[in-house]
Amino acid sequence: MVYFPNVEKIQYEGVDSQNPFAFRHYNPEEVIEGKTMKEHLRFAIAYWHTMTQDGSDPFGNPTNQRPWFGETPLETAKNRVEAFFEILVKLDAPYFCFHDIDIAPEGDTLEEFFSNLDIITDLIKEKMAETGIKLLWNTANLFSNPRFVNGAGSSNNADVFAYSAAQIKKGLDISKKLGGENYVFWGGREGYESLLNTDMALEQDNIARLFKMAIAYGEKIGHKPQFLIEPKPKEPTKHQYDFDAATTLAFILKYNLQDDFKLNLEGNHATLAGHTFEHELTVARINDALGSIDANQGDVLLGWDTDEFPTNVFDTTLVMIEILENNGIAPGGINFDSKVRRSSFAPEDLFLAHIAGFDTYARGLKGAAAIRADKFLSDLKAKRYASYETGIGANIMADKEDLESLTEYSLKNGAAITNESSHIELVKSHLNDYLV
Numbered sequence: 001m002v003y004f005p006n007v008e009k010i011q012y013e014g015v016d017s018q019n020p021f022a023f024r025h026y027n028p029e030e031v032i033e034g035k036t037m038k039e040h041l042r043f044a045i046a047y048w049h050t051m052t053q054d055g056s057d058p059f060g061n062p063t064n065q066r067p068w069f070g071e072t073p074l075e076t077a078k079n080r081v082e083a084f085f086e087i088l089v090k091l092d093a094p095y096f097c098f099h100d101i102d103i104a105p106e107g108d109t110l111e112e113f114f115s116n117l118d119i120i121t122d123l124i125k126e127k128m129a130e131t132g133i134k135l136l137w138n139t140a141n142l143f144s145n146p147r148f149v150n151g152a153g154s155s156n157n158a159d160v161f162a163y164s165a166a167q168i169k170k171g172l173d174i175s176k177k178l179g180g181e182n183y184v185f186w187g188g189r190e191g192y193e194s195l196l197n198t199d200m201a202l203e204q205d206n207i208a209r210l211f212k213m214a215i216a217y218g219e220k221i222g223h224k225p226q227f228l229i230e231p232k233p234k235e236p237t238k239h240q241y242d243f244d245a246a247t248t249l250a251f252i253l254k255y256n257l258q259d260d261f262k263l264n265l266e267g268n269h270a271t272l273a274g275h276t277f278e279h280e281l282t283v284a285r286i287n288d289a290l291g292s293i294d295a296n297q298g299d300v301l302l303g304w305d306t307d308e309f310p311t312n313v314f315d316t317t318l319v320m321i322e323i324l325e326n327n328g329i330a331p332g333g334i335n336f337d338s339k340v341r342r343s344s345f346a347p348e349d350l351f352l353a354h355i356a357g358f359d360t361y362a363r364g365l366k367g368a369a370a371i372r373a374d375k376f377l378s379d380l381k382a383k384r385y386a387s388y389e390t391g392i393g394a395n396i397m398a399d400k401e402d403l404e405s406l407t408e409y410s411l412k413n414g415a416a417i418t419n420e421s422s423h424i425e426l427v428k429s430h431l432n433d434y435l436v
């Protein structure tokens with residue numbers, strides 16, 4: 001069955017194309033800095049926003065028109081696999097991502113859920129073999145079902161901790177079955193509503209216990225995906241434990257998880273935390289923890305996770321600089337954790353939105369590569385920190401100085417300190433010249 005008979009395979013047609021169903025910047029085979037765009041960008045499509053999101057919001061019913069509903073939840077789930085791979089193939093997306101509950105109905109028992117997952121992952125495995133499309137990451141949804149009202153690993157209820165462990169075990173079995181390259185933990189309800197009734201130390205110790213069980217099980221079954229934690233500061237809980245990259249890194253280091261865990265960073269989560277997206281990538285990169293990204297953007301006027309498709313070229317350019325500085329994002333990728341607006345309810349909006357996202361990241365990649373080719377930012381930084389290249393600065397960098405020697409130096413130097421203007425407005429204006 002073909003679900004999108006009116007949509008052909010999306011082709012690169014160049015900037016002058018008037019065809020809305022064409023890429024104008026994403027040219028998968030174009031080589032930039034020695035790699036194709038497809039290899040640089042490693043685009044993935046998210047099952048939840050593309051296949052299960054219905055357009056409802058707290059004030060309104062579903063709006064999305066979707067052609068895949070069947071007679072039973074399992075039939076719908078099977079149809080979704082067909083439709084999803086049609087979308088992946090037509091967009092030429094090399095990867096996909098999903099939560100367990102996105103792909104298969106939960107049923108009434110854990111056994112039933114597992115058996116539904118087996119049926120659907122058999123189908124997905126066939127589709128993967130047929131198309132060559134790969135699994136970037138999967139994850140367990142440990143936040144939607146009412147049993148997770150007080151969290152999963154951080155729940156006060158040990159039965160919930162055990163249930164979460166079972167879902168993670170199944171998630172890793174699925175990851176092995178489908179050759180998942182990464183496995184994500186987003187702390188859905190791992191946080192708190194009130195400190196009055198919360199034992200923060202116990203909750204965080206338990207989350208780490210669950211992660212260590214995952215590492216041990218991966219070793220046992222001989223499957224080692226890159227484990228990733230996805231920070232977010234708030235939503236659904238008032239205060240999420242994995243607030244941002246820096247907080248999550250402190251957790252990773254405290255519990256000695258750094259050999260197995262990196263970060264999956266999301267645009268809208270960064271801005272909710274009061275950071276830019278590139279800030280979060282920089283923090284991860286300089287700590288050797290940049291694992292993967294969830295591509296989306298928020299709305300500066302709204303204080304919640306709107307998960308909009310990325311259309312801001314300024315942001316994607318700065319993000320792509322970080323990815324290039326990191327020597328790439330593999331085995332991670334760029335996952336469109338993005339959803340169409342409630343008013344974009346037509347089935348073909350799924351294509352138009354992803355085309356917008358792909359093109360915005362492709363523009364970011366081209367701009368970032370041009371900035372690097374001109375050494376625009378690296379020269380500027382080298383000049384700004386030049387005082388550490390020679391003299392006293394070089395000695396400081398070589399750890400040859402101490403408080404006493406520097407006091408002696410400063411007494412001699414006196415007030416003869418000159419700082420230079422940053423001319424930052426000029427820098428920002430010049431940066432605009434690189435936006436593709």
Ligand code: XLS
Nearest residue numbers: 139186230266294305337
């Ligand atoms: C929610 C998160 C979620 C994770 C996967 O805000 O972004 O979608 O990416 O659980």
Ligand code: NI
Nearest residue numbers: 230266294337
């Ligand atoms: Ni996400």
Ligand code: NI
Nearest residue numbers: 266268305307
């Ligand atoms: Ni999100």
